[in-house]
Amino acid sequence: MFRGAFCIFIIDMKVLSAQQIREADAYTITHEPISSVLLMERAAAECAGWMVHTFGEAPPPFYVFCGMGNNGGDGLVIARLLRDQGYNVHAYMVHHSATASPDNLANQPYVQDVQSIYSPADFPLMEATGVVVDAIFGTGLSRPVEGWVASILHKINDGYGRHTIVSIDMPSGLMADSVTGHAACVHANYTLSFQFYKLAFLLPENAARVGETVILPIGLHPDFINNVETKYHVVDPRIVKTIYQPRDPFAHKGTYGHALLVAGSYGKMGAAVLAARACLRAGAGLLTVHVPQRGYEILQTAVPEAMCETEDQPTAFSAHFHEPFKHHQAPGYATIGVGPGLGTAAATARALEKLMELYHKPMVLDADALNMISEYPFLLQKLPKDSILTPHPKEFERLFGPKEDQFERLELLSAKAVELQVYILLKGRFSAMACPDGAVYFNPTGNPGMATAGSGDVLTGILTGLLSQGYTPKAALLLGAWLHGLAGDLAADDISEESLIAEDIINYLGQAYLELRK
Numbered sequence: 002m003f004r005g006a007f008c009i010f011i012i013d014m015k016v017l018s019a020q021q022i023r024e025a026d027a028y029t030i031t032h033e034p035i036s037s038v039l040l041m042e043r044a045a046a047e048c049a050g051w052m053v054h055t056f057g058e059a060p061p062p063f064y065v066f067c068g069m070g071n072n073g074g075d076g077l078v079i080a081r082l083l084r085d086q087g088y089n090v091h092a093y094m095v096h097h098s099a100t101a102s103p104d105n106l107a108n109q110p111y112v113q114d115v116q117s118i119y120s121p122a123d124f125p126l127m128e129a130t131g132v133v134v135d136a137i138f139g140t141g142l143s144r145p146v147e148g149w150v151a152s153i154l155h156k157i158n159d160g161y162g163r164h165t166i167v168s169i170d171m172p173s174g175l176m177a178d179s180v181t182g183h184a185a186c187v188h189a190n191y192t193l194s195f196q197f198y199k200l201a202f203l204l205p206e207n208a209a210r211v212g213e214t215v216i217l218p219i220g221l222h223p224d225f226i227n228n229v230e231t232k233y234h235v236v237d238p239r240i241v242k243t244i245y246q247p248r249d250p251f252a253h254k255g256t257y258g259h260a261l262l263v264a265g266s267y268g269k270m271g272a273a274v275l276a277a278r279a280c281l282r283a284g285a286g287l288l289t290v291h292v293p294q295r296g297y298e299i300l301q302t303a304v305p306e307a308m309c310e311t312e313d314q315p316t317a318f319s320a321h322f323h324e325p326f327k328h329h330q331a332p333g334y335a336t337i338g339v340g341p342g343l344g345t346a347a348a349t350a351r352a353l354e355k356l357m358e359l360y361h362k363p364m365v366l367d368a369d370a371l372n373m374i375s376e377y378p379f380l381l382q383k384l385p386k387d388s389i390l391t392p393h394p395k396e397f398e399r400l401f402g403p404k405e406d407q408f409e410r411l412e413l414l415s416a417k418a419v420e421l422q423v424y425i426l427l428k429g430r431f432s433a434m435a436c437p438d439g440a441v442y443f444n445p446t447g448n449p450g451m452a453t454a455g456s457g458d459v460l461t462g463i464l465t466g467l468l469s470q471g472y473t474p475k476a477a478l479l480l481g482a483w484l485h486g487l488a489g490d491l492a493a494d495d496i497s498e499e500s501l502i503a504e505d506i507i508n509y510l511g512q513a514y515l516e517l518r519k
């Protein structure tokens with residue numbers, strides 16, 4: 002089901018810091034109980050099993066680079082287990098420290114012919130078809146890698162494209178919870194990581210380092226996992242299936258709400274059409290789309306299922322555009338999606354202000370609605386509580402200012418959701434969704450084929466459609482982002498990432514829903 006960077010065996014949806022992972026480790030050792038060396042054996046056995054499964058048919062030579070901590074300990078065990086199964090394994094010890102960790106030492110006697118690396122000159126020649134296993138540093142990395150050890154990481158990267166590089170737990174050199182910047186770091190094809198996502202994996206700046214991530218279960222203690230507190234989470238199929246509500250057999254179209262979309266302007270009616278189609282395909286009962294006069298025929302022709310309201314301005318929205326909306330105060334629209342293709346004229350900004358003054362239920366704000374709020378920041382204070390904002394990184398920067406690095410940006414995202422008491426979805430490979438309580442959820446579905454005009458308009462339509470049906474804003478957000486990405490993944494599977502266009506996401510939304518029933 003998943004494309005690109007995520008192949009998931011099991012997920013604990015919490016994202017833990019390196020320190021919390023050490024605590025999980027210690028808790029498991031005490032409470033399972035299990036010795037640390039056996040826990041290492043279990044973790045390494047999962048990795049060796051994955052490698053046999055992935056490369057076993059045409060076995061390559063394996064080049065296992067071990068560090069001197071427990072990540073290196075994992076590497077030693079992997080080397081032994083692969084040799085035990087008859088594979089051709091070359092093992093190396095990178096002597097970055099004076100002493101090895103106890104569990105690393107305990108495993109050394111069981112791996113013969115480990116060649117020592119004390120300088121770049123000791124780096125081996127490797128066959129082009131080999132698999133490089135990177136077990137030099139894991140979550141214990143405490144500072145950027147420098148000096149000759151950095152040269153070893155660069156030498157491993159020199160083989161990228163010729164060898165397959167598999168990093169154990171973390172690409173060596175990557176900091177789990179802070180900025181790696183330009184420091185030396187392995188660029189992995191695969192990262193086999195234990196039990197939890199690391200925050201660094203979810204940030205765009207590390208995409209090229211992490212490669213495809215495989216989360217392997219290593220049986221860390223469930224009591225610890227259930228009780229540990231974390232701000233960051235990854236959405237998984239279990240939570241999405243819990244959120245999803247099948248339709249009531251006795252439903253009528255009024256059951257699923259009457260949504261209003263305020264979208265489109267001269268030359269940008271496509272945004273309104275895409276959002277409207279997506280809203281209906283997401284399941285809204287009724288939809289009215291409010292467009293400028295010249296958009297009337299376009300909208301009525303392209304989306305006959307939707308009702309259409311126009312206003313007195315031929316090409317854009319004016320201060321009066323909320324007038325028709327007033328008629329629907331009772332029973333009122335279930336929700337409003339506003340922004341796609343709207344334009345940012347001053348009159349439109351005034352109209353947006355009026356709209357936010359009149360409407361107090363959660364709404365969806367995207368694109369030009371966000372751009373107008375950036376231009377007139379006092380509008381931020383008028384956002385209906387629990388509304389959903391969906392900025393892409395540029396819109397986010399316009400709204401809340403630039404940040405030095407992506408960790409700081411995440412902190413800002415969460416702080417703004419708390420301050421404004423809204424949900425904010427920062428778009429990207431792993432869209433980050435911040436909640437009014439400060440929690441941040443990452444959405445793992447989606448692919449680069451979705452980096453195409455209009456895919457954000459489709460998201461606005463989906464979120465509006467879900468709110469309209471009565472999903473809570475948080476449920477709509479998590480489910481909507483998941484469905485949007487999954488529909489994109491299903492479309493790309495059939496027609497390729499390259500030729501995927503926004504309309505395909507809408508066309509595959511039905512299949513994405515069906516996946517939820519499996």
Ligand SMILES: NC(=O)C1=CN([C@@H]2O[C@H](COP(=O)(O)OP(=O)(O)OC[C@H]3O[C@@H](n4cnc5c(N)ncnc54)[C@H](O)[C@@H]3O)[C@@H](O)[C@H]2O)[C@@H](O)CC1
Pocket residue numbers: 022023025026040041044068069070071072073074075097098100102137138139140141142143144145146147150169170171195219221
């Ligand atoms: N709970 C878990 O997730 C488990 C983790 N295990 C493994 O244990 C790893 C963590 O082990 P450790 O805490 O021993 O840490 P690492 O093995 O990641 O690295 C620690 C070693 O690197 C040195 N070091 C740190 N930064 C350095 C730098 N910039 N330059 C040179 N040397 C540096 C330290 O002094 C220490 O010797 C995990 O990544 C994982 O591979 C498994 O063995 C078992 C279970």
Ligand SMILES: Nc1ncnc2c1ncn2[C@@H]1O[C@H](COP(=O)(O)OP(=O)(O)O)[C@@H](O)[C@H]1O
Pocket residue numbers: 393428429430431432446447448449450451452453454455456457458459460485486
């Ligand atoms: N590489 C990617 N992986 C996953 N999802 C992506 C990727 N690129 C874009 N997307 C998704 O596509 C949508 C693009 O939205 P946006 O930038 O607003 O596009 P537009 O303004 O053209 O409608 C977002 O939901 C984003 O998360």
Ligand SMILES: [K+]
Pocket residue numbers: 072135136137138139168169170171172173
């Ligand atoms: K590693």
